[in-house]
Amino acid sequence: xxxxxxxxxxxxxxxxxxxxxxxxxxxxxxxxxxxxxxxxxxxxxxxxxxxxxxxxxxxxxxxxxxxxxxxxxxxxxxxxxxxxxxxxxxxxxxxxxxxxxxxxxxxxxxxxxxxxxxxxxxxxxxxxxxxxxxxxxxxxxxxxxxxxxxxxxxxxxxxxxxxxxxxxxxxxxxxxxxxxxxxxxxxxxxxxxxxxxxxxxxxxxxxxxxxxxxxxxxxxxxxxxxxxxxxxxx
Amino acid sequence: xxxxxxxxxxxxxxxxxxxxxxxxxxxxxxxxxxxxxxxxxxxxxxxxxxxxxxxxxxxxxxxxxxxxxxxxxxxxxxxxxxxxxxxxxxxxxxxxxxxxxxxxxxxxxxxxxxxxxxxxxxxxxxxxxxxxxxxxxxxxxxxxxxxxxxxxxxxxxxxxxxxxxxxxxxxxxxxxxxxxxxxxxxxxxxxxxxxxxxxxxxxxxxxxxxxxxxxxxxxxxxxxxxxxxxxxxx
DNA sequence: TCAAAAGTGTTTATTCTACACCCATGG
DNA sequence: CCATGGGTGTAGAATAAACACTTTTGA
Numbered sequence: 001x002x003x004x005x006x007x008x009x010x011x012x013x014x015x016x017x018x019x020x021x022x023x024x025x026x027x028x029x030x031x032x033x034x035x036x037x038x039x040x041x042x043x044x045x046x047x048x049x050x051x052x053x054x055x056x057x058x059x060x061x062x063x064x065x066x067x068x069x070x071x072x073x074x075x076x077x078x079x080x081x082x083x084x085x086x087x088x089x090x091x092x093x094x095x096x097x098x099x100x101x102x103x104x105x106x107x108x109x110x111x112x113x114x115x116x117x118x119x120x121x122x123x124x125x126x127x128x129x130x131x132x133x134x135x136x137x138x139x140x141x142x143x144x145x146x147x148x149x150x151x152x153x154x155x156x157x158x159x160x161x162x163x164x165x166x167x168x169x170x171x172x173x174x175x176x177x178x179x180x181x182x183x184x185x186x187x188x189x190x191x192x193x194x195x196x197x198x199x200x201x202x203x204x205x206x207x208x209x210x211x212x213x214x215x216x217x218x219x220x221x222x223x224x225x226x227x228x229x230x231x232x233x234x
Numbered sequence: 235x236x237x238x239x240x241x242x243x244x245x246x247x248x249x250x251x252x253x254x255x256x257x258x259x260x261x262x263x264x265x266x267x268x269x270x271x272x273x274x275x276x277x278x279x280x281x282x283x284x285x286x287x288x289x290x291x292x293x294x295x296x297x298x299x300x301x302x303x304x305x306x307x308x309x310x311x312x313x314x315x316x317x318x319x320x321x322x323x324x325x326x327x328x329x330x331x332x333x334x335x336x337x338x339x340x341x342x343x344x345x346x347x348x349x350x351x352x353x354x355x356x357x358x359x360x361x362x363x364x365x366x367x368x369x370x371x372x373x374x375x376x377x378x379x380x381x382x383x384x385x386x387x388x389x390x391x392x393x394x395x396x397x398x399x400x401x402x403x404x405x406x407x408x409x410x411x412x413x414x415x416x417x418x419x420x421x422x423x424x425x426x427x428x429x430x431x432x433x434x435x436x437x438x439x440x441x442x443x444x445x446x447x448x449x450x451x452x453x454x455x456x457x458x459x460x461x462x463x464x465x466x467x468x
Numbered sequence: 469t470c471a472a473a474a475g476t477g478t479t480t481a482t483t484c485t486a487c488a489c490c491c492a493t494g495g
Numbered sequence: 496c497c498a499t500g501g502g503t504g505t506a507g508a509a510t511a512a513a514c515a516c517t518t519t520t521g522a
Binding site: 053 | 238244269283284285286287289310312314317323326455457468
């Protein structure tokens with residue numbers, strides 16, 4: 001049996017796939033890499049795991065460095081470990097995906113990172129296996145969102161039913177019947193209707209809703225079947 | 235931004251949660267650790283990631299070393315990276331779970347490992363965070379099996395409807411109506427009924443079924459809603 | 469006054485659930 | 496011949512899907 005002695009050691013990194021929703025489309029936050037190798041190439045935000053932090057801690061730190069945000073939805077996606085994935089030196093990368101309210105992200109938190117939002121449907125070539133990570137994250141997001149109310153993490157505190165539907169429609173690249181959609185969403189009693197309206201997108205105005213936090217946290221792991229026939233959409 | 239130079243390097247290991255079904259209960263294959271630290275303590279089968287292999291490759295190798303099996307169902311579970319999880323030296327462990335046909339595992343493939351099956355409901359204290367890994371794997375198995383036909387991996391080529399139902403009942407620690415259960419399973423057209431019967435558990439005998447491989451591989455990722463009201467069972 | 473987006477209800481089809489009796493055979 | 500486990504069908508309930516018209520108001 002293998003012993004500790006003589007075993008190879010590797011760099012361990014964390015890479016974050018950061019999703020945001022601008023009201024129209026799902027977007028990805030990418031950075032222009034500031035050092036070699038692949039300097040000035042587009043990349044996921046990442047960094048090495050430090051001696052005193054655990055993996056989730058590293059992911060939170062890295063996310064915070066780029067966005068200034070804390071308390072963000074963050075979930076471990078998968079560990080990537082192809083020997084040659086980083087040509088400089090073998091690095092095991094633990095990928096995470098994050099869902100943030102795009103409005104909370106103020107442009108240029110710091111000048112250290114040249115970050116930019118890209119539509120998920122059209123983002124630049126990325127270094128290493130970062131494209132693979134993104135495709136995997138996209139699949140996972142679709143999968144999970146078809147069963148759990150995860151997409152609310154992408155919206156501001158107050159949002160309207162049409163906004164919510166747009167989000168789902170963009171994620172699944174399809175369209176839903178608005179009567180069935182709102183009935184289904186409301187039947188979960190996850191939402192609280194507010195008295196004020198968003199007047200910015202129509203003359204009639206659309207009522208705002210907010211999450212019922214209690215219901216949300218308690219029922220997060222229940223199966224909610226948000227999406228009709230999700231099979232064909234994943 | 236962090237550079238490569240001066241970054242800490244860590245050991246990277248793979249640990250395998252190996253499930254088997256003996257007809258009665260779900261079981262775990264554990265080994266008695268052959269080296270320090272924690273020599274002679276029960277542990278998951280694991281090993282360090284070698285320079286030329288990727289993570290899946292390491293998991294396959296480790297699984298093969300213990301069971302002699304190849305082509306086994308194997309899925310990455312989660313990366314564990316608490317700084318002190320291994321008191322000897324910081325080690326990032328990528329956990330995998332495997333589903334094997336318990337009959338394919340011939341006792342004592344080699345004398346190198348003292349391996350033993352334990353019921354999932356009552357297994358010994360394990361080293362490090364291996365208990366956490368197992369609990370996570372159990373949850374993942376239940377979750378996934380409620381949506382996808384994953385549990386067939388635990389059965390032999392030929393199995394009967396009562397066997398299959400026993401398996402599901404043990405996994406979810408509940409009982410199902412056999413009429414509804416078989417109707418639901420058969421409606422997926424995942425199974426092919428054979429002409430011979432298993433005469434070992436009843437006088438009438440129970441027909442064998444086998445998987446329709448084509449249907450199985452094509453529909454594996456579809457949602458199958460195998461389990462009524464899975465919420466309360468996960 | 470009309471164009472544009474928001475909001476709402478009903479009918480039909482499908483799926484799920486609960487439930488009980490007959491069958492085949494080895495002892 | 497009977498005890499044991501295997502096999503099957505149906506009716507009622509719940510859920511999902513398809514579908515169209517009315518409301519509001521700023522321009």
